[in-house]
Amino acid sequence: MMGKGLLSSDRARSFKERSGRVFLLLCALVSVATVLLISLFIFQQGLPMFGDVPVSQFLFSADWRPSGDPPSYGIASFIYASFVVTFLSLLLSTPIALAAAIYLAEFAKGRTATILRSSIELLAGIPSIIYGLFGIAVIVPAVRNTFGGNGYSLLAASIILAIMVLPTIINVSEVSIRAVGDELRQASVAMGATSWQTISRVVVPAARSGIITAIVLGLGRAVGETAAVLLVGGNAPIFPTSPISMGRTLTMNIVTDMSYAEGTHMSALFATAMLLFVFILALNLVVVSISRRSRMEA
């Protein structure tokens, strides 16, 4: 006969086991809950605006006069500025990032690899406010002296962003280049191709989906970045006509007015955040579908 004590201790153990499991599951669900709550709150605050302002006016009017009479809440200039800044920054950073990823995955050895890799990691670690400060002190005067204007411009913001997204693009594309099978490389070299031909015609095309993922991730970072662009972008609520004109991005718009906005104005800021949030979610879906498709191809 089994002792009663042993049985109950078994039960206690299995109870502990089960409650431990539930506790861990709850902790794992915090992230999901946070995402859901964030969406809930942002939408709850942002959606009421559309009672006062039609969607088309919000998205397509470039007239942002929240304190005007009548007030006007069009964020087209901010959408455009965000687009310009993101596009320019990716244009500047992608070639450098790809080169670094190729170099790290294919050539770098020993100390050079360590130096390059540590530098990229440290670049990723520098806070965005520091990039902003550096931007004001170095990039803004450089833009002013080279292209004219007052220097606080979309171009200055793009340059800073280009540096900031470098590590993201480098890391993700390096991983995907590394993942390309060695037999592909060997086959290419055996056919008499030079290493450049191998890289440009075999390795990079094979790593295509990973590289695209990297760029999309960089795009997400660039669109959402606030502190650095806020300091160098000029933050003027106008429709930017050239890269060297001042501009206000979506994120800048949210930060700038939040401290004093009320009513529909406040709601319009949350609607701006809503747009940004939806865009970031869409980018996530893009990343997921790219990786799924590449897995299916493989």
Add this chain to the structure above:
Amino acid sequence: MLFEKKKQLTNDVALTIIKVLSFLAVALLALIIGYLIFRGVHKSERTESDVLPLSTLADAGFESAEPPVIVIANGKSNIRHLSWFTLRDMALGKVASLRKISSTDAPFFLYVEDSALEEASALLGIESRQIAASGAVVASRDEILVQAKDRKGSVLILSRGKEAGPADLPSGFREPVLDLYVLAANSSVVQLYGNNRVGTLSSDDVVGLLSGSVSDWSLLGGGDIPVDVLDAQKLGEQAAVRELSTREGSTAVMPASWYFHAKQEGLSIDLLKSERIDSGPNITWEYLTQPTVESGKYGGILSIIGNTFVMVALTALVAAPLGIAAAVYLVEYARKGRLTSIIRAGIDVLAGIPSIIFGLFGLLVFVQMFGWSFSLISGTLTVALMVLPTIIRTSEEAIRSVDRSLREASIGLGATRIETIVKVILPSAVNGITTGIILAIGRAVGETVALIYTIGSSTDFVKNLGSSARVLSMHIYLTITEGQSFDRAFASALVLVVVVLTINIIARVLMTSSTRRQRGKSND
């Protein structure tokens, strides 16, 4: 053959370009860090000053008369220069502390040697009994030297003595530069002409004015009036002031006291402000160890550094247990299925959400809904949610790489799963998990935007979870946006960068040592 050569050339060129471009990343890092260190260590700030800096006077070849008294300050006061206006305020008892005068904050004390009282009152245009009534100590030289020695914020006015020549500086004291001269001008000079008026004059501008090479005020941004430089010293106080107040476009270097008297009489004379380039060490021991004064305009950043550490520690305290638990669940319990993929998607999405959105969430939930207002707890929780994915991902990897055999041995010995996790798996994954926490701390320490609308901006050291607390990154942001000193922003930035880079390097070292250990194990 030719084709082969061309192919080889293209190859070489392409590979060189790749190499150069990739090392651009290293160059960029070096540029950014180097620049930050340079600006953080060395300041060259242009400040506006009412008096003419002595160096500008020397550049212009102006021979200033020796001051009738000697002014020295306690060596620890760090007072570099004193203007006539400051000295006068001191003698009138209007200065309580050094916080706006030097980098050191200390209560201010004025000592006047009894035999220098008359000269001092004449120099500053105050009656001698007013000086005594202001709280200044008037006594013999030996006595005030003894008293002032132990007071950091002491300034002493000593008599020059009968014999000319510099008196020996008593040890433990320093002699600040005395700026006793101003550039005064007829009121017509500083008037607004359209949208323009004479601005702050650089040293070169002053030299140009006095040497006659700047002949018209319009060259300095003023009206179209010829410059008329008067020799105030030759004219004497009465005549110089009279001439200056009547002749349009006239200007003169004169003792500040003359200008002051003339102004009191209501004569139409004004000051031309001049620029002082304040160069020297930027980040100093005082800057790091003193409390903040007037939102960072003066004083140091001690309380802000303290707040930063408290915020980061609390963030880790909240995020680490949550993140590690989530990672344990994902590795040890999660089965392939809908729930697991939802959790994974949640973590991925959370990692990609911009910090401004987190800031808004913190504002809505912690600040407004929970009513915690702008406080340490609101900011900490916001940032903790932000860094959660970092901790989960790194911990997950670390836990996953724990050897299967360890797990099996523990279960085989009769341990439950929870016991195995707590006593076997987590201890062997500790390096990887610590790396994750350190990386998260690195992110938390530099976060700005998520804190703007959550943590508040009080420069005092936090008292409890509910108090508003300014952290380093926010301090830099506010220093810039409030248009305060750039040099101070750079000094804070240097501190932040050093902290962040140290954290990153520690994480990196930990990571390599843990992978090395694992590799060593698998080689056995």
